[in-house]
Amino acid sequence: LRRDPHEVEYIQSVQEVVHSLEPVLVKNAQYVHILERLLEPERMIVFRVPWVDDRGETHVNRGFRVQFSQALGPCRGGLRFHPSMNLSIAKFLAFEQTLKNALSPYKLGGAGGGSDFDPKGKSENEIMRFCQSFIDELYRYLGPDQDLPAEDIGVGPREMGYLFGQYRRLAGHFQGSFTGPKIFWSGSTLRTEATGYGLVFFARLILAEMNKELKGLRCVVSGAGKIAMHVLEKLLTCGAIPITISDSKGYLLDEDGFDYVKFSLLRDIKVQQRSLRDYLKSYTRAKYFEDAKPWNERCDIAFPCASQNEIDQPDALSLINSGCHIIVEGSNMPCTPQAIDVLRKAKVLIAPAKAANAGGVAAGEIDTNQEYNFMQWSAEDFESKLQETMKQTYERSLKAASDYGFMKENPEALVHGGNICAFLNLAQAMSDQGCV
């Protein structure tokens, strides 16, 4: 880490994990060397992405793919297209994904990446040309046994379609479709839904342990993208009361709670890329807050589903004051270290992203596993597979936590247990494979 002190996001994510691993490293000093090796990604690809806009002008963006570890299997992990994207964020996403995949019941390595390209305001053709140029360079490092990309911020079904189309053309085969939702080129029907639905299933497991259920609980959700909207949808199915969504411009509050009709309006607003403020035209009792985050609204559970570090110290204090006692992390690393300190002292239970947002890992496995490939999955079959994955991930986290003295009553048991279980799986594989 001393080599790259400017990589703040990556360093933050490593420090959180190392904090959890303290009892493991104390017990077995050889893990310190394995950890040192793990923290240097296996391969980092940084490349030029030239593309031509609709007026014929040339632009150049930077592409990233960090293939963090293949110790447990071929890499899987998201691509993010956002102007803030840089190597530090690519490394942090790849590191989190590596641990997430290692915690899951599947045998997968981890990767992350993307580009500083901003899809907002671009035409369909510009996005397609960008995706094709991105894959022109990256395709030689991809493949079912090597690395397959998935969705993240700014990359959804449309982008995955263009990326896969160009990959298939250059690779000369169809095998190993990217993890995406289009039934005609991959196996599972609910790929985009999986992460959001999985988050709600995970919240249900936590509540069941407390003999509680989601029904009637007030939920604050941030973001209005793929994860947030599917969290909202599944919360409605469970009888919870979601009251907010947000985007980079502000947040929308409906004190009466969203219902299916309101949800459908929200979905239309998002599809048409309109402002969340437009909701007020139909529901005048709702409120829109510009340049603000939803964390001071009275709630039982918070689902941060926008971006890293979206909850800072003042936000954590607001959440505590508004009655929140569980945070289910949809976004990767949503809390700053200062926020975590505050939440820890107030004993707010944290469901860490590595476990709670792992629904997409199950979908990816269904998409790419030879056994499942080309099978048509019904929504019911897929949901039951997803629920099983979330349950196994939850149980593996709690078991590792208890092995190292973090009892399930500890609000951070899932955080520490998830990190420990994932690291031990990786460490065992790395140790078995020698110094590679």
Ligand code: NDP
């Ligand atoms: P989308 O691009 O579909 O949506 C992102 C949403 O978050 C948008 O509403 C966006 O608002 C908002 N947002 C992004 N950055 C910020 C910011 N800095 N401040 C406030 N709002 C912001 O992304 P996803 O829903 O796919 O991803 C959301 C989170 O979930 C990310 O952290 C991602 O890493 C994580 N995740 C995603 C997975 C996936 O499969 N998609 C899997 C696991 C985790 P606006 O439109 O105004 O920019």
